[in-house]
Amino acid sequence: MQTSFQIAFIGAGNMARAIIGGLLAQGLPAQQIIACEPDLERLRDLEAQGIQIRSDNASAVRQADLVILAVKPQIMRDVCTPLRAAAAEKHPVFLSVAAGIRIQALADWLGADLALVRSMPNTPALVGKGACGLFANAQVTEQQKQEISQVMQATGLTLWVDKEDELDAVTAVSGSGPAYFFLMMEAMIAAGERLGLSPDTAKALTLQTAAGAAEMALQSEWDPAELRRRVTSPKGTTEQAILCFQQGGFSPLVDQALQACHQRAVELADELGKS
Ligand SMILES: NC(=O)C1=CN([C@@H]2O[C@H](COP(=O)(O)OP(=O)(O)OC[C@H]3O[C@@H](n4cnc5c(N)ncnc54)[C@H](O)[C@@H]3O)[C@@H](O)[C@H]2O)C=CC1
Numbered sequence: 411m412q413t414s415f416q417i418a419f420i421g422a423g424n425m426a427r428a429i430i431g432g433l434l435a436q437g438l439p440a441q442q443i444i445a446c447e448p449d450l451e452r453l454r455d456l457e458a459q460g461i462q463i464r465s466d467n468a469s470a471v472r473q474a475d476l477v478i479l480a481v482k483p484q485i486m487r488d489v490c491t492p493l494r495a496a497a498a499e500k501h502p503v504f505l506s507v508a509a510g511i512r513i514q515a516l517a518d519w520l521g522a523d524l525a526l527v528r529s530m531p532n533t534p535a536l537v538g539k540g541a542c543g544l545f546a547n548a549q550v551t552e553q554q555k556q557e558i559s560q561v562m563q564a565t566g567l568t569l570w571v572d573k574e575d576e577l578d579a580v581t582a583v584s585g586s587g588p589a590y591f592f593l594m595m596e597a598m599i600a601a602g603e604r605l606g607l608s609p610d611t612a613k614a615l616t617l618q619t620a621a622g623a624a625e626m627a628l629q630s631e632w633d634p635a636e637l638r639r640r641v642t643s644p645k646g647t648t649e650q651a652i653l654c655f656q657q658g659g660f661s662p663l664v665d666q667a668l669q670a671c672h673q674r675a676v677e678l679a680d681e682l683g684k685s
């Protein structure tokens with residue numbers, strides 16, 4: 411990929427390193443990435459990959475065209491407030507990946523006139539299979555949006571949403587979503603073992619089936635419901651498993667789980683958004 415942006419990551423934990431991994435895999439030169447992070451071991455790993463490292467967040471902001479805020483929501487305010495002066499000097503675009511931190515809060519902490527993007531990526535970004543929702547404030551120009559799309563597309567699917575609130579739904583579906591699929595994989599591996607498969611065999615079959623089902627759903631002209639029907643022979647084996655899921659309340663449970671996730675994103679914004 412090509413971008414002229416110098417990209418600074420404030421916080422280089424799980425999500426930031428997934429995005430960094432995706433960018434490097436797509437050919438972004440490591441020297442265009444700056445990482446600021448208190449964990450020295452993480453910093454050393456990033457430095458070994460050729461990434462510029464900084465111990466001072468403000469100095470990273472002064473060098474960047476795009477600043478990716480990737481710390482936990484609970485410390486976002488304390489991290490952003492000291493960056494006000496550097497932001498006013500350099501005027502980079504800020505992109506937050508935090509769940510439940512509204513653009514208004516970022517504007518209060520960093521500066522009202524800044525170009526701010528709120529996003530919700532997910533960790534499959536590391537392997538170029540991420541899914542990311544984005545929302546920009548009015549200060550972000552079309553050209554900056556295009557540049558940001560190009561950067562985030564290196565990590566997978568990138569969609570701009572029309573209303574900021576939609577990002578809480580994006581969090582419930584795709585931001586947290588990988589964990590739901592991992593949970594399903596854990597349960598299937600354990601069940602496969604109880605049915606007599608070795609742990610390695612149960613794992614290999616489960617992961618390949620998950621990847622195959624996702625790839626097939628992505629490539630198919632049919633929706634997932636039709637693809638499911640095509641696996642489910644009348645009076646066959648799958649029918650018994652699906653019946654069991656349905657009798658156990660699978661779909662309402664998934665609905666409840668996503669509602670709970672969405673609710674937490676809204677609560678975080680209400681709790682943490684004060685200026
Ligand atoms: N992990 C995930 O799957 C996803 C996470 N997110 C969001 O990404 C953000 C980060 O989450 P994770 O990467 O999971 O957490 P993490 O704990 O792995 O990463 C946060 C990093 O921030 C660093 N940090 C702490 N204080 C700092 C400071 N003052 N300055 C700079 N860095 C500092 C920590 O040392 C840590 O490495 C959160 O806001 C979360 O909502 C969004 C989508 C998915």
Ligand SMILES: O=C(O)[C@@H]1CCC=N1
Pocket residue numbers: 509581585586
């Ligand atoms: O669990 C969390 O709060 C973060 C945000 C989305 C995925 N992980």
